[in-house]
Amino acid sequence: MSLSHAILGLLDLAPMTGYDLKKTFDGSVAHFWAADQAQIYRTLAALVDDGSVDVRVVPQKGRPDRREHHITDDGRRRLTAWLGSPLEPERSREPFLARVFFAGREDPAVARKLLAERRAATEERLTALRSLPDPAGTPAERLRTATLRYGVRQLEAELGWIDETAAAL
Amino acid sequence: MSLSHAILGLLDLAPMTGYDLKKTFDGSVAHFWAADQAQIYRTLAALVDDGSVDVRVVPQKGRPDRREHHITDDGRRRLTAWLGSPLEPERSREPFLARVFFAGREDPAVARKLLAERRAATEERLTALRSLPDPAGTPAERLRTATLRYGVRQLEAELGWIDETAAAL
DNA sequence: TGGGCATATATGCGTGGTCCTATATAGGAC
DNA sequence: GTCCTATATAGGACCACGCATATATGCCCA
Structure with a gap:
């Protein structure tokens, strides 16, 4: 909770x-x-x-x-x-990866569509994150903005993976 | 579901x-x-x-x-x-980031401990992922191993962020 | 006059999910 | 002999959550 x-x-x-x-x-x-x-x-x-x-x-x-x-x-x-308190172990649950994992049984177009759709969504979230103000102020503020930078990094890594994976199809 | x-x-x-x-x-x-x-x-x-x-x-x-x-x-x-079917929009829920966001009200040691603990956990998950076999075979197999590479990329990005954030404390 | 929006709170219903426990059997360890 | 592990299935309790819906009011705009 x-x-x-x-x-x-x-x-x-x-x-x-x-x-x-x-x-x-x-x-x-x-x-x-x-x-x-x-x-x-x-x-x-x-x-x-x-x-x-x-x-x-x-x-x-x-x-x-x-x-x-x-x-x-x-x-x-x-x-x-x-x-x-100690960090709770996070249990993963990523519907998108589940789709990728099972997309092999379908026509290659399905996997391509999957990646393209995800790319668009990721790009959208990236713009949303980057447009947020990012002023480093007090230590407390810096920790809060760090959570935004976390998102940016994850989304950028995801874009890299999408392009690599799409190219390998 | x-x-x-x-x-x-x-x-x-x-x-x-x-x-x-x-x-x-x-x-x-x-x-x-x-x-x-x-x-x-x-x-x-x-x-x-x-x-x-x-x-x-x-x-x-x-x-x-x-x-x-x-x-x-x-x-x-x-x-x-x-x-x-179209990708369902994923709603975020990341307890770790929630802690980082609110850690500012505590002693700096709390944030440092948080990042250190997370770093250890992330590193552990990375080794687990990298030790899995990654042979590129049929297109279906390549999609399945792609989900592993996704994890590797995300975890690597996270390590980068952890170090950057810890350094800024 | 009527519609839409913002403020503000709350209940009901269903469902997906976690944790715990029970049941049954066989083989190996101690 | 007892205990643990592996194989195999399943029910009970409980919980957090998502979605829909209800209520109440005032403001602005057409």
Whole structure:
């Protein structure tokens, strides 16, 4: 359940409503974490239950009240514990590679189409990543922008592999 | 539900029991797909239900009967349809990058430890990948080994990023 | 007046998936 | 004799998640 930790991390930067969190996930952390709106609200409720977060209702005129979620000391402790805990082994799951692996039973055109489609998608994601601001500031900011550079490197490596593989067909 | 397609793909290469499939997932396709044993049996049952696969029971002495699963013509059609269908957009979920992103609130030692741990894990996976045989044979075999080279490229890119990022701390 | 968009929260349903445990048998190690 | 490993299958509990949908309101634009 890394989503709860990601939420704690974001609430540590600033108190937010579920709605704010959704926008943040879709914006500044989309390159490494996608979150469903319903799941955000559910996880938020669980975090309130276990005391990691508390809610302050801010009335608004003309709009539903903001239920602003603030991280608690307990929440900060859990965040710190997570950041210091050993890395969980990641289990791979890459549908694209699965297709490549099995594409051999089809006409060569299928594999070519696969690679071409992926190339387009990868290029698109690369432009999206590169257009994001990359100012190196405080150490904390540098770590955050490093996650963007990670994406750029991975995508560039992928383009290289696609071209090599397509050429070998 | 890519697992069902991965299973169909493997059964297209050779008929197998659930047990065989588990070994295959842990072995030759582990670099791009991890599968839980219970989930394999459940998915296999679903594939039998929808006619993609049929079972031939092969009695054995001293061991439980082999329930050998064979792909049917319907199954082959579904496999082909999947291989030709448009790529699903992949939603990212990278716990490691999430940690890096939020590590800024901690002592610099935390980020350093994070990168060092990841470096070791990445290096380990690289050696595992490189030790696998890589003979270019038929076009189908070349596509399968291409998925290994994909992993090598990604891991190498990651090592580069880790070193760059660690140096910038 | 009506439509579309932004703000804001929440439930229900289904499903894919992980972990744990149970069952059955044989061979080899200690 | 007991324990471990390999072969082989499967159910139960639980969980995180994705998608669809509902509700409420105010603003702007046509």
